[in-house]
Amino acid sequence: MLLLTVALSKKFEPDVCTNGQLDWNPIGSAGAFSAFCGILAGFVFSGVVMVIGQQNPAGGDAHASRGLRLLMPSFFGLAVTSYLYSVVTGELVCRRALVEQLFVGGILAANAVVVIAALSWLFLAYGRNSDGEVRFLRGLVLVSAVFAMFMLATSSVSFHNALTDRKAAGWADGMVWGSFAALLVVTVSLWWKPVPSVPAGNAANWPYDILNKRVNLSAWLNLLTSTGLAGFSGFFVGTPYDQVNYPRWQIYTMSEAALIVPALIIISVLWALPRE
Numbered sequence: 001m002l003l004l005t006v007a008l009s010k011k012f013e014p015d016v017c018t019n020g021q022l023d024w025n026p027i028g029s030a031g032a033f034s035a036f037c038g039i040l041a042g043f044v045f046s047g048v049v050m051v052i053g054q055q056n057p058a059g060g061d062a063h064a065s066r067g068l069r070l071l072m073p074s075f076f077g078l079a080v081t082s083y084l085y086s087v088v089t090g091e092l093v094c095r096r097a098l099v100e101q102l103f104v105g106g107i108l109a110a111n112a113v114v115v116i117a118a119l120s121w122l123f124l125a126y127g128r129n130s131d132g133e134v135r136f137l138r139g140l141v142l143v144s145a146v147f148a149m150f151m152l153a154t155s156s157v158s159f160h161n162a163l164t165d166r167k168a169a170g171w172a173d174g175m176v177w178g179s180f181a182a183l184l185v186v187t188v189s190l191w192w193k194p195v196p197s198v199p200a201g202n203a204a205n206w207p208y209d210i211l212n213k214r215v216n217l218s219a220w221l222n223l224l225t226s227t228g229l230a231g232f233s234g235f236f237v238g239t240p241y242d243q244v245n246y247p248r249w250q251i252y253t254m255s256e257a258a259l260i261v262p263a264l265i266i267i268s269v270l271w272a273l274p275r276e
Helices: 002-009 026-053 061-088 094-125 133-163 170-192 208-237 248-271
Strands: none
Touching (some): 026 061, 026 094, 061 094, 061 208, 094 133, 094 208, 094 248, 133 248
16 A cells, blocks of 8 residues: 555656746747747758859859858757757646756757858858948847847746746846856957958958858857757756756756857857958
8 A cells, every 4th residue: 555655646747837837838839939940940951052052253152151151050950949849849847848948949049140140151252242231230140149148048047937936046146147248248349359460471361261260160169069958958858757856056057058058159150250
């Protein structure tokens, strides 16, 4: 009889975030997010195919190559994001869904900015900069970067407050918003800072030599970071339902990491934006 009582006490009870304890339903919104990411990934793939099939004007091949190097990791990130959001739609454990969507949202936010940054290189590749289009896109990338990081910070604060039943430590909120402020300063500084002066004897392809290296760094960082965030999200999918009461330190660490890690992608692509 004792064994039977213990077994019954551990019976799984579905929790799809509709019990009134949360003011946000990550499971209910995941289907729409999955569709959105899938559509965006489709547009990126179509753009890649179109760029590959188009003949670039003279001198545009290198710019198109840089745009493609930014777009390809974004396609991967958005496609994986669409898949992981669809996984969340089948969740029956609310706390686990919150963790999964936290990391997946980071991939989406970062790659939305990268796609706009890639367009600025494609404008140069096809000679579409006669009226300051690249200058406008640089401003658009900055605005989208600030907005994306603000949403990431909001998501992190909401996450650790949800998992602690609105009893998160005050310093945890301060840590996230302080990190957001610091990242904002770095972002604007790198966007504003001009490229270094022309080195002696290497003026022919300046500043694109150094910007090409920055594009490579941003593309690889995006690919590796998106893969890592997707891996974390996938790892938590397999967490047993009776092991989702995460300790406070782990909740706060995940909350902070979900802001800083995607922000690194955003900062790196701002650093790699073209100049007129």
